[in-house]
Amino acid sequence: MDEFSRISYWTKEGQAKSLLEATGVKLAIGDDAAIVSGAVRQDEGCSYEMLYTVDTMVEDIHFNTQTMQLDHIGYKALASNLSDIAAMGGIALHALIAISVPGHYTEEHIKQIYHGIYQCANQYEVAIVGGDTTASPHSLVLTITVIGQVEAGTALRRSGAKPGDLIVTTGIAGRSAAGLHLLLHPEFEPQLAAKHVQSLKQAHQMPQPQLDQGRLLRSLGGCHALNDVSDGLASEAVEIAEASGVAFVLDEQLLPVSEGLSQYGSCTKQSLLDWMLYGGEDYILLGTIDPQCYEQVKEQFAQRHMQIYAIGKVEPGKGEVWLERMDSRMAHKQRERIYKRGYNHFT
Ligand SMILES: Nc1ncnc2c1ncn2[C@@H]1O[C@H](COP(=O)(O)OP(=O)(O)OP(=O)(O)O)[C@@H](O)[C@H]1O
Ligand SMILES: Cc1ncc(C[n+]2csc(CCOP(=O)(O)O)c2C)c(N)n1
Numbered sequence: 001m002d003e004f005s006r007i008s009y010w011t012k013e014g015q016a017k018s019l020l021e022a023t024g025v026k027l028a029i030g031d032d033a034a035i036v037s038g039a040v041r042q043d044e045g046c047s048y049e050m051l052y053t054v055d056t057m058v059e060d061i062h063f064n065t066q067t068m069q070l071d072h073i074g075y076k077a078l079a080s081n082l083s084d085i086a087a088m089g090g091i092a093l094h095a096l097i098a099i100s101v102p103g104h105y106t107e108e109h110i111k112q113i114y115h116g117i118y119q120c121a122n123q124y125e126v127a128i129v130g131g132d133t134t135a136s137p138h139s140l141v142l143t144i145t146v147i148g149q150v151e152a153g154t155a156l157r158r159s160g161a162k163p164g165d166l167i168v169t170t171g172i173a174g175r176s177a178a179g180l181h182l183l184l185h186p187e188f189e190p191q192l193a194a195k196h197v198q199s200l201k202q203a204h205q206m207p208q209p210q211l212d213q214g215r216l217l218r219s220l221g222g223c224h225a226l227n228d229v230s231d232g233l234a235s236e237a238v239e240i241a242e243a244s245g246v247a248f249v250l251d252e253q254l255l256p257v258s259e260g261l262s263q264y265g266s267c268t269k270q271s272l273l274d275w276m277l278y279g280g281e282d283y284i285l286l287g288t289i290d291p292q293c294y295e296q297v298k299e300q301f302a303q304r305h306m307q308i309y310a311i312g313k314v315e316p317g318k319g320e321v322w323l324e325r326m327d328s329r330m331a332h333k334q335r336e337r338i339y340k341r342g343y344n345h346f347t
């Protein structure tokens with residue numbers, strides 16, 4: 001069983017609706033964060049719901065000594081959790097840090113990991129309010145729980161995409177995978193301008209969770225579904241398409257590419273498209289928007305110097321994802337089916 005089948009197998013036993021209702025659960029397993037009634041900030045005339053999410057980083061799965069400095073591990077562990085709050089259109093409030101430490105890590109090593117956690121927490125105004133500490137026999141494990149909130153009834157779920165919507169991303173997919181490749185193959189570094197080396201490595205080591213973009217998409221209206229890209233564009237597209245009962249048609253020619261990404265693809269002869277669709281860890285947002293709202297959304301993003309790209313459209317369907325590409329003679333577009341082949345912890 002793969003990762004997603006395991007989650008569904010383990011949790012199928014389920015719980016009584018009455019229990020979920022009595023504990024205020026509006027949305028349990030299946031989205032970037034759970035939604036629960038209750039509120040921390042009660043603005044005049046506005047009530048909030050809570051958002052809960054947790055994610056783990058494991059040594060030699062999510063990082064190793066070649067790919068990440070200690071402060072990067074802390075920074076990215078929190079950033080990847082904040083990204084799930086961004087994907088709900090929420091505000092991040094609090095974080096709990098659980099760390100399991102093997103013997104060869106000193107107090108000072110872990111202090112540096114915490115420096116990275118605090119750097120990210122201060123940047124995104126999140127309060128660290130607790131955690132747990134254990135020893136670990138072999139690998140370092142860092143698990144962070146984040147609690148956030150969103151105006152009641154307005155969280156951006158995966159299940160709201162509608163035929164006719166435009167598919168949008170708030171950034172360029174594939175840069176983290178290219179950065180990882182570069183970190184694992186330093187022999188390519190001299191072939192790339194220093195500014196591109198720096199920015200691809202940074203995309204992998206210190207991703208910037210798109211909380212402002214998520215808030216803007218929520219408040220402008222017209223955004224029907226949203227996800228963050230942890231496992232790759234293809235995997236996240238299938239998740240929205242399945243949850244919404246629609247088909248996604250991505251247009252290869254509309255997928256944005258940066259200069260650094262494109263140059264690095266050329267010099268390594270790696271497939272840019274593979275990095276974009278299946279690389280993962282980009283922590284950009286992927287969603288769908290009513291086409292009538294898109295011009296205004298684009299304008300609001302531009303005013304704030306934020307990126308948004310329309311990369312395809314939603315059609316009626318049952319969870320299929322297609323990639324539209326020019327045929328080899330560049331004569332007309334052909335559709336090929338793409339599958340949930342992003343990062344999967346169990347295959
Ligand atoms: N072991 C588990 N037990 C219960 N629920 C789980 C478990 N693992 C994942 N889930 C739930 O399954 C859904 C999908 O989880 P997943 O981790 O794929 O989402 P994500 O956090 O957005 O992605 P990623 O972990 O790749 O960043 C979420 O609602 C999550 O809370
Ligand atoms: C050393 C090393 N090898 C491979 C990778 C790639 N990788 C690991 S986990 C993941 C998906 C997100 O994880 P999750 O779904 O658990 O949030 C990806 C793309 C890496 N980061 N470091």
Ligand SMILES: [Mg+2]
Nearest residue numbers: 032084228230
């Ligand atoms: Mg997510």
Ligand SMILES: [Mg+2]
Nearest residue numbers: 054055056230
């Ligand atoms: Mg997760």
Ligand SMILES: [Mg+2]
Nearest residue numbers: 230231343344
């Ligand atoms: Mg994942």
